[in-house]
Amino acid sequence: MNIAVAVLGVATLAAAQGNCGCTQGETCCEDSSGYACCIDAENFCVPDTPKSSFPARCCPKWTVGCSVGSVGCCDPARPWQRLMQNSRVRNPMGVKGANPTNSRNVFNTTGTMYAIFAAGLSIHLDALTIEASGATTKRAVTGPVATWYTSLFGEATRVFTFDGKRAQFHFVDGKPNGGVTLYSIDAATGSSTAKTLKVTGYPEGFAYHLESDKFVFSVEKEGAYAFYSVNVDTGATTAVGTIVRGGGESDPAFYAGYISGIALDGTTVQRLGFQMVSTGSGSGLGSFNLTGGVASTASWKSLANPVGSLFYYTFTRVQGTDDFISLAPSATGEHSFQIIRWALNGTSRVLATLPNAHAPASGRIGTLGYIAAGQAGSTFGAVVIEASTVSHKWAVATLDLATNQYQVHPFQPEFLVSGGAACSGFGIAA
Numbered sequence: 001m002n003i004a005v006a007v008l009g010v011a012t013l014a015a016a017q018g019n020c021g022c023t024q025g026e027t028c029c030e031d032s033s034g035y036a037c038c039i040d041a042e043n044f045c046v047p048d049t050p051k052s053s054f055p056a057r058c059c060p061k062w063t064v065g066c067s068v069g070s071v072g073c074c075d076p077a078r079p080w081q082r083l084m085q086n087s088r089v090r091n092p093m094g095v096k097g098a099n100p101t102n103s104r105n106v107f108n109t110t111g112t113m114y115a116i117f118a119a120g121l122s123i124h125l126d127a128l129t130i131e132a133s134g135a136t137t138k139r140a141v142t143g144p145v146a147t148w149y150t151s152l153f154g155e156a157t158r159v160f161t162f163d164g165k166r167a168q169f170h171f172v173d174g175k176p177n178g179g180v181t182l183y184s185i186d187a188a189t190g191s192s193t194a195k196t197l198k199v200t201g202y203p204e205g206f207a208y209h210l211e212s213d214k215f216v217f218s219v220e221k222e223g224a225y226a227f228y229s230v231n232v233d234t235g236a237t238t239a240v241g242t243i244v245r246g247g248g249e250s251d252p253a254f255y256a257g258y259i260s261g262i263a264l265d266g267t268t269v270q271r272l273g274f275q276m277v278s279t280g281s282g283s284g285l286g287s288f289n290l291t292g293g294v295a296s297t298a299s300w301k302s303l304a305n306p307v308g309s310l311f312y313y314t315f316t317r318v319q320g321t322d323d324f325i326s327l328a329p330s331a332t333g334e335h336s337f338q339i340i341r342w343a344l345n346g347t348s349r350v351l352a353t354l355p356n357a358h359a360p361a362s363g364r365i366g367t368l369g370y371i372a373a374g375q376a377g378s379t380f381g382a383v384v385i386e387a388s389t390v391s392h393k394w395a396v397a398t399l400d401l402a403t404n405q406y407q408v409h410p411f412q413p414e415f416l417v418s419g420g421a422a423c424s425g426f427g428i429a430a
Contacts, residue, residue, distance in 0.1 A: 025151075031056040041151045046072065061202060062158045062258075068280035070366035076258035076277045077205055078159065079313055079359075080370045105407050106133045109398050110377030111428040114187035116141070116160055116169055117394075120420015123154040127190035130383075130396050134409030144194035145183050148173065154420070159370050160185070161208040161215070162427025163232065169425045170232055172203040172217045180219065182230055187427065195235030199228055205259030205271075208232075210319060212266040218257035220245070225257035227269070227290055240267075241290035243298060249276045252286045252300035260315045264322045267291045272315040272326075275300050283311045285344070305331070306340050306348045313337065313359065314373040314382065325351070325380050327373060334358075337384060339399050339406070352406040357384040357397050360417050369417070372426035378402045383426050385417060386410050392417040 020028035022037035029036045029045030038045050038058035046065030048056045049072055059065055059073035066074035069081040113130040125141035140146070149157075160169040167187045174180035180199040185192045201219030208215050215230045223245050229238045246253045252275065260272040268289045275282035283305070288298035305311050305328075312326035323343050329335040330353065337357040342348035360369030373382035378401045386395040386408065394415035399406045415421040 029056050029058050039151075039153055039155065042155055060155075060158065062204065064255075064277055066278045066280065068278075070362075070368050074274075074277050074280065075158070076255040076273055077260045077271055078273070078315065078370065079367075081366075081368050082280065082313075082359075083366050105405070106409070107400065107405060107407065108132065109381065109400070109428075110379040111164075111430040112167070112188075113374075113381050113396065113398075113426070113428050114162070114167065114169075115372070115383055115426045116185060116187075116424040117415065118149075118154070118156050118420070118422040118424055120422065121154050122420075123150060123152075125149050125157075125185075125190075125424065127185060127187060128411075129188060130411070132396070132398055132407065132409070134396055134412050136411050136413070136415075139190035141185055141190045141192055143192035145185055145192035148181075148183065148194075156369065156422035157424045159372050159423070160425035161206055162187075162374055162425060163208045163215075164210055164374075164376055164427060164429045165213060166232070167427075167429040168232070169427070170206070170208055170215050172197070172206050172230075174200070174202055174219075176202045180217075182215070182232065182235060184232060187429065197228070197230065197235060197237045199237055201226075204257035207259045207262050207269075209262040209266050211264060214262075214266065216240070216259065216262060216269070218259060220257055225253075227257075239293075241293045243288055243290075243294070249278060251298075253288065253298035256286065256288060256298050261317050263287070264317070264320070265289075270315075272312060301344065303346075306338075306342065306350070308332075308350070309338050309340065310335065312340070312342075314371065316373050316375050316380070318375060325373070325375060327357075327371070327382055327384070329359075337382075337397075339380065339397075351380075351401070351404050352399050354384070354397055354406065354408055356386050357382075357395070357408055358387050358392075360385050360392070360422070361387075362417075370423045372423050374427040375401075376428035376430040379428055381426070381428055383423055384408070394421060394423075 022028045026037040031048040043058035052067040054072035063073040063075045109132045115128040117126045129137040160171040169185040180197045182195045203217045206217035218225045224242045226242045229240045271286040284302040309328040314327045316325045327337040339352045361367045380399045386393045393410040395410040397408045
């Protein structure tokens with residue numbers, strides 16, 4: 001297995017055909033050029049993709065095989081391997097390696113910022129408390145989540161949802177024919193809990209809705225997505241509705257179970273991304289409402305790229321509203337992120353242009369890895385990559401929504417992409 005790639009959740013072909021050296025808990029994924037060992041708890045095998053250069057590969061279970069991006073494994077709900085251009089070339093990644101002085105200013109922010117990171121080859125998760133200056137306090141995640149993570153052999157995870165009311169991260173995991181478990185991590189201490197839910201199936205997506213204090217997730221069952229609401233304190237689970245998946249990507253419901261967020265009303269489920277996930281085309285926002293238990297139809301609203309930017313890279317609903325704040329790569333130069341506030345009516349406004357803020361990337365592969373963002377009160381924040389010719393460092397970017405003053409500071413002590421550190425979540429507790 002290619003360890004450098006496996007740490008980020010994908011295994012690519014590594015040896016001659018017919019020489020699978022996979023061990024217990026792994027499945028051989030091969031084609032005419034070689035094989036890879038898929039970790040059963042985390043991956044599935046995608047055959048070599050026609051009309052592309054992607055070989056057979058092990059993709060994370062929450063992604064789908066596609067013919068675009070850096071590794072051909074697309075997450076329908078949020079980008080993690082989307083190249084800045086429609087090619088498999090390395091992204092420019094901020095080679096100047098400098099930030100203007102005004103981005104280094106330190107000002108107070110609303111609330112406390114937290115993050116979860118996979119530590120890579122050391123095979124554990126860390127809970128970080130992050131100051132606006134970039135100073136971090138790190139604690140190892142303990143309890144059931146730590147045990148769960150050992151089965152992933154150091155691979156990256158999908159992004160956990162943040163609960164600002166309790167200052168906790170939540171996610172669900174399960175097996176296609178097994179039970180679903182709700183995991184919660186105390187953001188300040190790293191301690192975790194696990195609750196077995198009375199639901200079977202593999203969770204396709206999940207999100208936390210602050211205003212209603214609901215955690216919502218989906219599983220696919222017999223050609224439909226079933227949605228459930230969970231009380232995170234007790235584990236009590238309620239079926240809230242279903243939607244028929246449809247016959248193909250042109251149906252807005254086809255990927256409806258992959259959740260980017262939930263609207264202010266608490267019942268409208270949303271997916272930001274591409275309607276045609278397999279080809280990375282048709283940017284927009286899919287949505288449907290679960291009021292009444294069964295959503296008969298889903299809709300897809302096409303969204304153009306913001307002026308001067310590529311398509312949105314993160315999806316944060318402004319608390320108490322149906323407006324959004326997103327990071328979006330600049331359309332020119334080194335594609336550093338801009339912070340954009342936008343609405344469903346098509347209006348958008350650039351709040352800040354960050355001088356050196358990127359998604360994770362490998363010089364050999366291209367973009368590969370998640371970033372995450374959040375908002376509380378007057379503060380928007382995100383964890384991003386600050387790039388240079390020497391190293392790519394994790395950093396925290398914050399924006400005061402009242403003044404549009406921004407700052408970008410690398411984590412102290414440093415977290416380097418080359419060390420395998422991968423983002424598993426970010427949030428701000430008011």
